[in-house]
Amino acid sequence: MDLQxxxxxxxxxxxxPIPFLTTEERRRALTEAGYNPFNLRADQITIDLLSDSGTGATSSAQEAAAALGDESYAGARSWFRFRDEVHDLTGYSHILPVHQGRAGERIxxxxxxxPGQICISNTHxxxxxxxxxxxxxEPRDLPCPAAADLDSPDPFKGNIDLDALEGILTGPEGHRVGLVLMTITNNGLGAxxxxxxxLTAVRDLCRRHGVPFFLDGARFAENAWLVSQRESAYRDxxxxxxxxxxxxxxxxxxxxLKKDGLSAIGGFIGLRDDALHAACEANLIATEGFSTYGGLAGHDLERLAQGLREVVDPAYLRARAASTARLARLINDAGVDTIQPAGIHALYLNAGRLLPHLSPHEFPGHSLGCQLYLDGGIRCAELGSLxxxxxxxxxxxxxxxxxxxxxxxxxRRVYTxxxxxxxxxxxxDIAKDPERVRGYRIVSSPHLLRHFKVRLAPVEATGTAKSQGVRFTAVGNGKG
Ligand SMILES: Cc1ncc(COP(=O)(O)O)c(C=O)c1O
Known part of the structure; x- marks a missing residue:
């Protein structure tokens, strides 16, 4: 590849500055955090790979624009700059600002x-x-069959299963489908x-059946880059x-817009339909803020307007994709498998394969995440049984x-x-001796959104040391 x-x-x-703690300090920090990385303080972390959301670096041009932020309650200059930028990018006639994606989802x-309708997605x-x-x-996910094979090099494993979608739309439940929402890129399925x-086939099916078709475009630019690289009709x-x-x-x-808006906060809803816009706008004003700021400050709107220009720069996207792909190669060469092919905003380690000595009851993904922190101060997120x-x-x-x-x-633009x-x-280092990675058991947990507040403890060693390491048995979690 051309290095330049x-x-x-x-x-x-x-x-x-980033902190470097001693092994003993990290061990204590993780114990006090109830072995849940969400409970760690940021100043206890050396490399933070928990999320790509709102964690990117802004540019000097964004900060210069922020200084021009107009904080007027209504009709601020910053709003018009933001609205025009989003309109030019998306073509939607109605743009509503929100403070982050989930506020837009709710509205x-x-x-x-x-109530009673079905929302279909490639993955919510x-x-x-x-x-x-x-x-x-009712949310219903219809990922394409290729997504089930983590190792397959299929270039578009984020796709929806078109046959399954058509089956529902033409079947007895067809009248219940209220929305088809395509997540680009597919964060829930390996980026x-x-x-x-x-997308075109989904549009055609939705039109034929009179069902609204929306995008969850949190990573619209990264999806666009991968399309231009992998889909021949879009090569130029x-x-x-x-x-x-x-x-x-x-x-x-x-x-x-906390991802491809290259900013710490922000989001928007784009619409064509006048009546839907009126309903959403009323909800926005009641719950987020007036429709020319939607919970965002003028300086946020300025950063976002500039960020939306920078994020589609081919040189930026190429370098970001290359950097993630290089990390994937280093990790794979070290003997740790990742979902193939590498996406852009994240890599997904196959902890189940690396740690076969741990059963799902011992949460291998969580165990690997904890080990990354204990050994290197690296924070990440489990996407497994926990x-x-x-x-x-x-x-x-x-x-x-x-x-x-x-x-x-x-x-984005944070680590080298x-x-x-x-x-x-x-x-x-972990891959050289994976059996030293211990399993975990749940000590206490909320019933809703478990992963944020769950507390765990390492599974106690009960067995005799095996030739390559120690076998652990879960305490008090019903495992035999
Ligand atoms: C695909 C996708 N949709 C929606 C959201 C929600 O966005 P926010 O965190 O801004 O509420 C996220 C956040 O990570 C996401 O990845």
Missing amino acids: KMVPPYRIKVVE LFTSLLK FDTTHANVKLVGA QPVSMAN WTPRQVATAAFQLADGCVVS YLGSMDDQHRLVTPAPFELVRLAIP DTHFEYVAAVLA
Whole structure:
């Protein structure tokens, strides 16, 4: 590859120190956090890969724009700059600002979905899933069959299963479908992109059956980049052209701008329909703020308007994709499998495969995440049975998740390849002796949104040391 093309199109002007704790300090910190990385303090973390949401670095141009923020209650200059930028990008006639994606979801679903209706998606993000349920509707995921094979190199594993979608639309439940929402890229399924061919087919099916078709466009630019790289019909298109074409296929969108808005906060709803806009606007004013700020400050709107220009820069997207792909190669070379092919905003480690000595009841994904913190101060998120499995009233795992994964989310413009070499080196050390990784059991847990507040403890060693390590048995979680 042409090396110059992999170089990020910026240099670093403002930096923030990162903490390096001793092994003993990390051990104490994790114990005090109840072995839940969400309870750690940011100043106890060396490399924070918990989320790519709101964690990116802004540019000097964004900060200069922020200084021009107009904080007028209504009709601020900053609003018009933001609105025009979003309108040019998406083509939607109505734009409503919101403080973040889930606020947009709540407002849209409250206005669009009725109790008992079905919302179909390639995969709902967790807050999206929750907001569909909160209005009494039923979220249903129809990922394409290729997504079930973590190792397959299929370029568009984020697609929806078109046959299954058509089956529901033409079947006895067809009249209950109130919305089809396509998440681009598919965060719940390995950051995999959705092809334009798939989006076009969804648009056609929805039109034929009179069902609204929306995008969850949190990573619209990254999806557009992957389309321009992997879908031959779009090879000569710029990412911005692809993104605009995607928005144009849909009736509207809900977008968290904490990702591809290159800002700490923000979002918007894009709509064509006048009546739906009026309903959403009334809800927005009552719950978020007036329709020219929607819970955002003028300086936020300015940063976002500038960020939306920077995020579709091919040089930026190419360098970001190359950096994630390079980290994936380092990790794979170290003997740790990741969902293939590498996406852009995150890598998903196959903890179940790396730690076969741990059963799903011992939460291999969580165990690997804790080990990354203990060994290297790296924070990440489990996407396995702790997060997705179903539990009984005593918090015992009843149905494990289909895969035991760990997500390494990559903040935008924050870490260099050297930071990622460090992450890969820590993982490589774990991969050399995986049996030293201990399992965990739940000590206490809320019933809703478990992963944020659950507290755990390491499973006690009860067995004799095996030749390669120690076998652990869960205490008090019903496992034999
Ligand atoms: C695909 C997707 N949709 C919606 C959201 C919700 O956005 P927010 O965190 O801004 O509420 C997220 C957040 O990570 C996301 O990844």
